[in-house]
Amino acid sequence: MGIFGRKRRSEGGETEPEFDDATGDAAEDADDYAVEPENQLSQTDDGPFDVAEVAEEDGIPRIDLGSVRVPVPDGSQVQVEMDPEAGGVRAVHVVTEQGQITISAYAAPRSGGLWREVGTELADQLRNDGAKVTIGRGEWGLEISAIVGDVALRFVGVDGPRWMLRGVIAGPQSAASTAPDVLRAIVRKTIVDRGASPMPVRTPLPITLPDAVAQHIAEQQQG
Template sequence: MGIFGRKRRPVTEERRGRHAAPDPVEDIEDDDEYEAPLPVVTDGPFDVADAEEDGVPRIDLGSVRVPVPEGAQVQVEMDPEAGGVRAVHVVTAQGQVTVSAYAAPRSGGLWQEVAAELTEQLRADGAKITSGDGKWDVELSALIGDVALRFVGVDGPRWMLRGVIAGPQSQAAEAPGVLRDIVRDTIVVRGDAPMPVRTPLPITLPHAVAQHIAEQQA
């Protein structure tokens, strides 16, 4: 199904980050004696508490509100075993974009760990990997067969946002810009509940989308 969107806002600056597979470390809650510095994002992605009304059309997925560029489509990937939503993808001419949010410690700093782990995993799968400085922090480029991948990550207040675009090599030059635009205009709704660090924030579908999927499945 297609949902309209339009990219806006100037390109943003740097961020620090890390991320990894789930482990039992608990999220750091409010502590009067703990005042770790928070990462600062001046131009997105935004925490819902800091987001202003900007007129950018977004699909509301509960924990993330993701912009959809004009002409792109939204695809919902269901998990047959769990019976829920596995992921929501924004399909553009340059590739398929997936944006995911995770619980993070108040001190930030998950993305560099994740980037290192992703590098190891992708190399084990035979991918060709390169890394370099990006708009927020390190960005990863990977090539698996004819598929080009680009990963970015951003730390926020008690959340970490990861974005990836997968597309043909012929679009590899334009794909990173499309990914950055979507990540930059994403709004994260972390919530106040304590969660283990690296827990994926839950995805909920808009009523109309959920109803459409239910009708298709029926």
């Protein structure tokens, strides 16, 4: 595990085969959320962005994880979660005052709609685990809120071109009112690089660490 801080700024400062299968927040059933055209990401949306849409550097500090480039807000930290069994990176988290944010990208069908399917399954799983779950609608469609013990969770998802992006923030219930906005802000400015390789639907897009971060973690493990 490695943690890397980002200090606050001072003032002034291709074609491929498709692996598709046959197939304020109000408490509602996830089945009520149809996949609507306006919920599909387009090049006119603010974000998140497909790498093909990014023409130039916008000045936003991001950590480049290969398949995703995730914003790192002032005052936040980057935490790397390693997988001891697989010997690779399990996840990378952005830790903010409101909670820990995890951004993940997956291969998706060209037809879109994967997030509604995944989100419905996720809500069912959380309920089965005893969580208090609320389904709502946000700027990209389905959003899921859950309370697990003392922890408040918020999940959002975005269907992009052949990818799906999922974001979650986990934090104290005392920050539950402000945490979703922090999560949305990071998701909104995330860049996704799907790549051209064929992948089965739902395959997580690979995470690669910047050289400096990978070296730091290797030194920690050796020490």
